[in-house]
Amino acid sequence: MPPTAARGRRAIAASLPDYAPQLATSGLAAPGGEDWLHELSYAGERLCCVKRRTRVKIAAPSGEDCTSHHAALAAAVAELPAQALLLDGELTASTYFAFDLLHLDGVDTRPLPLEERKQLLRELLRDAPPAVLKYVEHVQDDGPRVLRQACKLGATGIVSKRRSTGHNSGPSADWVLTLCAPKPGTALIHGVPISTPTRLLYPALGFSKRDLVQLYAEIAGWVLPHVRGRPLTLVRCEHGATRPDALRSECKFLRHASGWHRWVPSHVQRVQIREREKLGEYLVIQREADLLAILNGDILELHTWNATVARLEQPDRLVFDLDPASDVAWPDVIAAARLLRAQLQTHGLESWVKSTGGKGLHVCVPLAPQHGWDSCYELSRRVALQLERAAPRIFTTRFEKLARHGKILIDYKRNHRAAVAVAALSPRARPHAPISVPLSWRELAREPAPDRWTVNNLRTRLQKLKQDPWADYWSCQQTFAAAR
Numbered sequence: 151m152p153p154t155a156a157r158g159r160r161a162i163a164a165s166l167p168d169y170a171p172q173l174a175t176s177g178l179a180a181p182g183g184e185d186w187l188h189e190l191s192y193a194g195e196r197l198c199c200v201k202r203r204t205r206v207k208i209a210a211p212s213g214e215d216c217t218s219h220h221a222a223l224a225a226a227v228a229e230l231p232a233q234a235l236l237l238d239g240e241l242t243a244s245t246y247f248a249f250d251l252l253h254l255d256g257v258d259t260r261p262l263p264l265e266e267r268k269q270l271l272r273e274l275l276r277d278a279p280p281a282v283l284k285y286v287e288h289v290q291d292d293g294p295r296v297l298r299q300a301c302k303l304g305a306t307g308i309v310s311k312r313r314s315t316g317h318n319s320g321p322s323a324d325w326v327l328t329l330c331a332p333k334p335g336t337a338l339i340h341g342v343p344i345s346t347p348t349r350l351l352y353p354a355l356g357f358s359k360r361d362l363v364q365l366y367a368e369i370a371g372w373v374l375p376h377v378r379g380r381p382l383t384l385v386r387c388e389h390g391a392t393r394p395d396a397l398r399s400e401c402k403f404l405r406h407a408s409g410w411h412r413w414v415p416s417h418v419q420r421v422q423i424r425e426r427e428k429l430g431e432y433l434v435i436q437r438e439a440d441l442l443a444i445l446n447g448d449i450l451e452l453h454t455w456n457a458t459v460a461r462l463e464q465p466d467r468l469v470f471d472l473d474p475a476s477d478v479a480w481p482d483v484i485a486a487a488r489l490l491r492a493q494l495q496t497h498g499l500e501s502w503v504k505s506t507g508g509k510g511l512h513v514c515v516p517l518a519p520q521h522g523w524d525s526c527y528e529l530s531r532r533v534a535l536q537l538e539r540a541a542p543r544i545f546t547t548r549f550e551k552l553a554r555h556g557k558i559l560i561d562y563k564r565n566h567r568a569a570v571a572v573a574a575l576s577p578r579a580r581p582h583a584p585i586s587v588p589l590s591w592r593e594l595a596r597e598p599a600p601d602r603w604t605v606n607n608l609r610t611r612l613q614k615l616k617q618d619p620w621a622d623y624w625s626c627q628q629t630f631a632a633a634r
């Protein structure tokens with residue numbers, strides 16, 4: 151091979167980016183206005199197709215190579231009229247729906263406006279076999295009207311995308327998924343054979359595993375942004391939650407996947423994480439099917455790290471766990487959360503609050519993944535100590551039971567590298583089946599109790615909401631001044 155050709159080949163290969171898909175955030179109403187275009191949501195398996203000269207690779211966002219499972223698609227990609235390309239799309243049944251183009255023949259197309267990327271993509275796929283590889287068309291009409299029509303035709307929902315923005319990896323406010331309201335009793339639980347579906351996970355409520363999987367199939371669009379891409383710790387209750395102290399008596403915290411991971415299907419991602427003493431294997435949810443498969447294993451709580459596996463050493467969130475002593479009144483817990491919010495604002499940080507489904511509140515601070523674990527931990531400790539000093543009758547940072555009498559412990563230790571907090575919208579292992587629920591600061595003032603929302607009334611809450619109470623959380627990329 152002549153040296154120039156070899157150089158050319160290397161240049162193309164080197165310029166293909168890693169696959170780091172842009173993720174839609176979930177919305178309550180489809181955005182209207184000229185800025186947006188709308189596509190049908192396919193609720194399939196997110197995959198990229200990469201072509202370098204004659205070689206084609208089909209891979210999952212985890213990097214997992216699944217080319218061998220999709221021979222027809224690989225063949226269709228091999229035929230496309232380009233030397234090097236990276237397609238982004240979703241596979242449903244046997245058709246791959248391509249909706250984005252991240253690279254084309256040595257050109258990084260990611261900075262181009264979406265509309266231009268789609269134009270290139272459409273041209274590229276013009277002669278592709280439509281049963282195998284299809285371009286995703288869009289419409290540019292009023293969002294809510296598009297959604298109504300799509301739902302009438304039996305779609306699961308629509309994805310609205312800003313026409314003029316470049317590609318951005320990870321959750322993005324430029325892409326909004328709005329789901330059609332499920333018809334009562336007809337929610338499909340795609341491809342998840344539920345084992346022991348009638349097993350009562352919450353016997354006091356007559357609430358079965360089938361009920362739980364069905365609920366999460368309906369609200370997956372709300373849940374996924376909170377859990378996706380993060381190392382998990384799971385709480386498994388094989389006999390459900392019957393006792394108030396189920397977490398300690400009837401359930402197990404499952405951290406490292408090895409040993410018990412056999413019941414978790416192989417499509418659920420595993421990651422190896424270097425820990426102090428060994429390499430730990432963790433499960434990671436990337437899509438709805440993973441979430442449902444995990445719940446199928448009698449899992450009653452999902453806990454997540456403060457970092458995603460994509461940026462494991464740069465947390466994208468802090469969590470402050472407010473733990474009131476048993477003699478602290480609920481309105482005082484709410485007031486304390488507001489004080490914490492104000493204290494964080496003095497560091498230039500906005501925060502969002504959620505109920506835990508237990509006794510307290512979690513105050514969450516989204517971060518641009520830039521600071522390391524040590525700086526994040528130090529900052530959270532500093533904030534907690536500042537509050538304790540400013541309001542010593544309300545707050546304590548001491549974990550001993552006696553020191554906490556009448557006070558609220560600000561547990562900043564949730565911000566250690568391997569620490570977890572219960573995920574927003576996770577159910578809890580308690581007999582009345584409460585759920586940890588994201589709240590707006592405004593509604594927090596009227597919130598009657600931390601365990602008010604349960605598997606029985608969460609649907610109604612989500613349906614009635616006019617806006618995601620954490621709508622701005624997803625795009626909030628904050629940094630802070632590290633301690634000197």
Ligand code: ATP
Binds near residue numbers: 403471472509511
């Ligand atoms: P509450 O409002 O009742 O305090 P909580 O979820 O904050 O609910 P905590 O006992 O304060 O419960 O624990 C805080 C977090 O620490 C939990 O959300 C969980 O992620 C983590 N945690 C608690 N106990 C364990 C455990 N045994 N193993 C692993 N993680 C745990």
Ligand code: MN
Binds near residue numbers: 471472473506510511
């Ligand atoms: Mn707590």
